[in-house]
Amino acid sequence: MAQSSKMLQIKQDVTEAFLADRALPKGAAWANDARADALARVREMGLPHGRDEYWKFTKPDSLVQLDAPKAALFHNDEGPLWADVDSLKIVFVDGVFDADASDVFALEGLKIERLADVADKDIHWAKDLYGVLETRGQDAVQRPLAALNTAFATDGVVIHVTGKTRKPVNLVYLHKSETSDATLHHCIKLEEGAEMTLLETGPAAARFNKSLEVEVADRAKFHHVRVQGRDHERRAVTGIFTRLGTESAFKSFTLTMNGVLTRNECVIELTGDDAIAHVAGACVGDGKDFHHDDTVFITHDAVNCESRQVFKKVLRNGATGVFQGKILVKKDAQKTDGYQISQSLLLDDDSQFLAKPELEIYADDVICSHGSTTGAIDEDAMFYLQSRGVPKAEATDLLVLAFLAEALEEIEDETLAEGILERLEGWLARRAR
């Protein structure tokens, strides 16, 4: 639907006001070009507005206002996540790289650099990835905040994976300033047959805009497990843009706990035959100040590919969850196997789940299924548990974890999955006090 000229004017005004005092970072010619192109995209699209088709359920106002709204730091007594997992740790504090807290960038099978360095190099492979997949992701649905990220990001990790890595790269996002407005942009290129696992954890910043572009070559495998949590007042908009080659695999899982606004976009293109893409999310939200949005777009553009979306949200005390997921199967993408499920468990009448599942299929020999449900705790299961002596609160927690189990099963690594489960149990336990 065409937007009215008045709407366009409002969007343009908001966009120009936002951009007025921001200068593009300077670097090598290719980086300058990529940033200038991205800025042009932002201006053309305008920053998101509540009337935009994919922003109807999630108010973008606080993401496009000039300064980040203040976000208090929240403390709990939990130890670090995955403390027993051997990983290469890279720490960002409010979006700023912390060399002292980070490990040396040395890991067999891959090379890690910082975008801050790479963007100054006249010749670098990142030229063919930085902003490229993000641009492709703008094709069907406008994602101006991702273009904004490409235009203004000055740091992030740039990883070239050539072998099978033995331990994960662990990006830790610490949040120490109540007013931080952080932007990070990561580029990962997996060569043919390469494998890596990327972990991301932490509240990151008061307002966080993060992009991750991942090129997965033939027979390469990319695993991604992420936890967004802790601070109740933090805001984040994140985008994953990935393209998959023949027989490659992409698997991403996100756990979200707390956060006044989280918008996770994931744009996946299956361009090589027999590729697999799984994207899953579990979220637990408590209170009116929790709003979580998963917006996924998967394009099947090759034969015999499999995609799977599994999103589960537990919402209570007026929390809001959003799911907008689309599977697009192009004309020649025969034998596509697409699965999408989005479910919410509402623990009271004040919470809400808004879902927009979409299928658009042009091939004739495909299996695609999707389902979206909203429900309350099953009374029969509750009585069964209580009749065995399990108190209502404990029974609720048990049923909440049971509800989330299908999403957690998407995590292949057991140790990582156990860490996620512990975090969830901790979250539930803190609410039981």
Next chain:
Amino acid sequence: MLEIKDLHVKLEEEDKQILKGVNLTVEPGKVHAIMGPNGSGKSTLSYVLSGKGGYEVTGGSASLDGEELLDMEAEERAAAGLFLAFQYPVEIPGVGNMTFLRTAVNAQRKARGEEEMSAGEFLKVIRAKAKTLKIDAEMLKRPVNVGFSGGEKKRNEILQMAMLEPKMCILDETDSGLDVDAMKLVSEGVNALRDEGRGFLVITHYQRLLDHIKPDVVHIMADGRIVKTGGPELALEVENNGYADILAEVA
């Protein structure tokens, strides 16, 4: 042990009286059976005693060892020693059978101020008890009742009963959906739990379950009341002549 006095119950949602003055006392060590035609209120009685929602008690009382049951939450009744073996055990996807049982055992222990059972001790006990009920390790690992056959579900109920060691066991049509072998197995499980401190209330349509679990007292329930009470021979009378004669006799 279990003392039900003049219990009146109606459905919460509609103005329909289901129990119209039930009087029943089960002594420790005794097995009481309740038989009766469909719709007589047998299952309602078991649900009301164990604390299921949707019912309104309009009169009377029910106590276990002197403790008033009807004021308690369902989990408190369980901790007080009441157990209901469900006619239709509930499937709970995502919750492992073992996790479920250990949570239940320890929740009851905690509520009674007893020490919780360690993982190791629990495993040892459950393995031994599962074995006698022919429940294999695979069944213990699976989600609660999910994909279980009718017989497996009922065996799982008895396993829970064996683990929780309640004072007062109510069996709601435990024989429904069981073939002869499964009924024998389940009955053996129940009989193994019979002792002088434990009471049983066995609800059934048919006398055949009572061939295996021999009752001390048999009650006939009809239209929300116990209309006749007698010895085991009463069950045989029902088996031979149906309910019609008895109901005509008390009418």
